[in-house]
Amino acid sequence: MSFFGSSSAAPAKPAEDVKSAIVRQLQQEAAMANARALIxxxxxxxxxxCIPAPGSTLSSKESTCLSSCMEKYIAMWNVTSRTYIARVGQESKRLGGQDAAAFAAMATGSPEGSAGGLS
Structure with a gap:
């Protein structure tokens, strides 16, 4: 009687489940790190x-400036992220490795390849 099951193929499925769970957790942690960095x-x-003299309230000009700045910064972040993902994908195909694609997804924090889901 074996501790790991009766056939040699049986342990592979749970090992793959564990690997997938770890990859998902790392992707989520990377997404959170990316979101924190963006913020x-x-x-x-x-x-x-946008705020030359901080005070207790924002003027309408400061508020408009902040909104515009944030929108531009997030758009730039997403373009940069998509470009990076495309480049990693090209390199992964060139090298023919699935591990490179998994690493790229982990590095960006999402399996879809967006910048932490902010696209």
């Missing part, structure tokens, strides 16, 4: 550009 960069750049 941090937006705060850093847009705040400095």
């Amino acid at each position: 941090g960069k937006i705060n850093e750049h847009c705040f400095d550009a």
Whole structure:
């Protein structure tokens, strides 16, 4: 009697399930890290550009500037992410490896290849 089942093919399925679960978890963690980085960069750049004298409230001009800046920054982030994903995909096909595609999805934080789901 074996601890791991009676056939040699039986353990492969649970191992693949565990691998898939780990990859999904890493993708989710990468997506969260990407979202935090995006929010941090937006705060850093847009705040400095739009609010010359911080106060207790935002003027309509500051609010409009922040909205426009955030929209532009997120659009730029998404274009950069899609370009990166396309490049990694090309390299993966060239190298013929599935591991490279999985790494690319992990690096971007989503299986669809968007920047943390912000596209």
